Amino acid sequence: MPKLNLSQNGTTSIFEQGPDTDKLEQLLEPHFERPSLRLTPSPYISEKNLTKRWQKLESLTDQDALLDEQSKTNAELYNKNIEHFIGTVKLPVGIAGPLRVNGLYANKDYLVPLATTEAALVASYNRGAQLITAAGGASAMLLNEGVTRTPVFAFERLADAGQFVAWVVTQYDHFKQVAESTTSHGKLHDINVNIDGNQVYLVFEFHTGDASGQNMVTIATHKVFHYILEHAPIEPREAFLDGNLSGDKKPNTHTLRHVRGKKVSADVHLSRELVKKYLHTTPEKMVKFGQMTTTGSALSGGIGVNAHYANALAALYIACGQDAACVAESAIGMTRMEINEQGGLYACVTLPNLMLGTVGGGTGLPSQKACLDILGLHGSGNAKALAEVAASLCLAGELSIVGAFCADHFTRAHQKLAR
Known part of the structure; x- marks a missing residue:
């Protein structure tokens, strides 16, 4: 293996003991056969x-590991979800709960399925x-919703x-009519204008019903985009359907104060006794941990402050047919803990980027x-409730992991469950 020589400033200089120049050039040459x-x-x-695909793959792996009988039986169902299908990957699914949610839309006890290969994760949630649930449940409130595309x-x-x-x-009504002609569920809710010199970014914000809505919004905005190109009094020199201002599948600071998908806040009050019984620590210790790690997050350049929203959302999204890549933006938010008037712990989370749905995409597989x-929560009328459950689940995970660090149980739990 080539050995890297690092200079004092940490930059890579040259291979200290690598292949000779001719060999290196041969290895890195393009090949056109x-x-x-x-x-x-x-x-x-x-x-x-x-059959044709597996004729090429059968020498590489066992077909039954990916294309078992159930995958064969259900193969046609996947035609709108994947290309060049060869089978399915099986992930273990666990259950966390009961999780009591007292929300505007989610209002009962939930058993939450989580798909993951990370030991200790389901146990923590x-x-x-x-x-x-022992504290009476998490209060959860859907604050706002909207999915954007930004030509x-x-x-x-x-x-x-x-x-x-x-x-x-002057064209809002025209744009709304054009956009909504492409969908029976999406509604153009707002348009924001951002000017940067000779460039204009238009932020089209839609309500997408019970669908996550990325494809719906893309198709609707594409129709408006071409209407603009055909009717604008000033012809643009260049134009593109998306100018990367939407934050689609990318962490960004803009939505911390706004929304992409569904914005939800959830909180809970925990007595001192419950903190001790379930987490084996004190409210004061957990608040101090939150203060010090908030500083750490700022020092690292983090967007928002949370311990591990991504763990909950990735496992929930994969289990429930969501677009897992949206965890990149959905896992941004704020966790806060403080001592309440009774000497117990108040904890809250706010997630402004929950991209999820209960119809469309992979939800029907x-x-x-x-x-x-x-x-x-499958089907129409349930997406808002799912968002409140997701936020409450993240709150559960924040409490558990902070408690584990404060009680010095974090490593012990992983050693016990992951070995």
Whole structure:
């Protein structure tokens, strides 16, 4: 293996003992011969395509590990969810709960399915859920919702951009009609304008009903985008459907104060006795931990402050057919703990980027629908409740992990359950 020589300032200088120059050039040269491995021309699922794909794969792995009988039986169901299908990956699914949620939309005890390969994760959320339930439940409130797409237009000069914006602000009703002609569920809710010199970013914000809504919003905005190109009094020099202002699948600071998806806050009051019984620590210790780690988060350049929202959301999203890549933005938010008037612990979380739904996407696939059925939240009318459950689950996880660090049980739990 080549050995890296690091200079004093930490930058890589040159291979200290690597291959000779000719060998290095040969290794890194581009090669243009025909690939020995090829996919089927059609990306769709059919018995013929599956057979052809596995003819190429059978020498690499056991077909039954990915394409078992249930995967074969349900193969046609996946046609709208994946291309070049070869089977399914099985992940262990555990249950945390009961988690009592006292929300505007979620208002009962929930058993929460979590799909993960990380030992101790379900145990931690289960402990937090039981603690919250023993305290009477978490209060949860959906604060706002909206899914965005942000086309960008470039002009020759600022004056042209100004004329373009002057026209745009008169077109809301037209844009709304065009956008909503593409969907029976999506509603154009708002348009914001951002000018950066000769470039204009338009932020189209939609309400998407019970769907997560990324595809719905993309299709609707695309229709408006082309309406703009055809009717704008000033022709843009360049234009693109998305200018990367939406924060789609990327952590960003903008939505900490706004929304993308569903914005939810959840809180709970815990007596001193419950903190001691379930977490084996004190409210004072947990508040001090929160103060010191908030400073650590700021020093590291973190966006928001939380211990591990991503653990809850990744496991919940995978189990329930959500777009797992949205964890990149959904796992941003604020956790806060303080001593309440009774000397117990007050804890709250606010998550402004919960991208989730109960219809569409992967929510109707057999295993994922089964997990939503366990929650009682599959189908229309349930997305807002799912968002409140997700926030309450994150609250449970924050309490459990902070308690584990304060009681010095974090490592012990992983050693016990992960070995």
